[in-house]
Amino acid sequence: MSVETEAKLRVESHEPVRGRLRELGAVLIGRVREFNRILDRPDGSLRKQGRGLRLRTAVSETRGHGPERPSAATLTFKGRVQPGPMKSREELEVEISDADVFAQLLERLGFTTVLFYEKRRESWRLGPCRIELDEPPHIGLFVEIEGPDVDAIRDVQTSLGLDHIPQEPASYVRMLLAYCERHGITDRVLR
Numbered sequence: 791m792s793v794e795t796e797a798k799l800r801v802e803s804h805e806p807v808r809g810r811l812r813e814l815g816a817v818l819i820g821r822v823r824e825f826n827r828i829l830d831r832p833d834g835s836l837r838k839q840g841r842g843l844r845l846r847t848a849v850s851e852t853r854g855h856g857p858e859r860p861s862a863a864t865l866t867f868k869g870r871v872q873p874g875p876m877k878s879r880e881e882l883e884v885e886i887s888d889a890d891v892f893a894q895l896l897e898r899l900g901f902t903t904v905l906f907y908e909k910r911r912e913s914w915r916l917g918p919c920r921i922e923l924d925e926p927p928h929i930g931l932f933v934e935i936e937g938p939d940v941d942a943i944r945d946v947q948t949s950l951g952l953d954h955i956p957q958e959p960a961s962y963v964r965m966l967l968a969y970c971e972r973h974g975i976t977d978r979v980l981r
Contacts, residue, residue: 794868794881796936797943798958804912804923807933810950811914811921819913819920822848827889828905828963829896842868842963843901847889851910863889876940876957907966907980919946927980929965932958 801807811818827845830836836843847863862885869880886892893903910925919937926932933952937943947953970978 792881792883793872793878794936795876795878795939795943796934797876797947799933799935799947799952799955800958801931801933801952801955804925804931804933807921807923807950807952808912811916814916814949816914816916816921819915821851821910821912823851824848824909824911826905826907826909827893827903828907829893829901830904831900832902834904837904840870842866842961843896844868845886845889845893845896848911862887863892865892874940876943877959903978905963905967905970905978905980907962909962916946916949918942921946921950924962926962926966928969929962932962 825847829843829845844866845863846866864883865886867880867882872878897903907927909927912923914921914923919935919942922932922934922936924932924934933950935943935946935950937946944953966980967978969975970980
């Protein structure tokens, strides 16, 4: 069983974090634009159980160095959040060669798309942790620190000068669905 452990932090700007990552010798992995399709059963039973199913496609952002390059899609199952000082949950992922066909397959099996959103993500590696500078639509800027354990994540959070920022407990999905509700967005497509 694969377990994801992370801290999600809301920030005003990514620039100070990006600068600190450079100072610390972190490695820039890349920048992508993600297209996230969140699926559930018609009765919403996955969400009600605290679980999730996501189909994600990412396109590399080369920023003026030629055309965008699509990557393979991933299907991700996320289990219930486990008790603890940081968000930790089972995560199972599989690479998919054709996201559109796989989405049709899931729909034929009875799943429906409950949310579709784009997100910009810049990924870095510092020690054993992966740091994501995320720009989801409409809800602000975030830094996610994912690592092998709570201590490694806290060490990176402190090194980045973010130890004073409280963790955001809500998932992007929960925040974006709440945004749709507040703004009457019934198709739940956010770009």
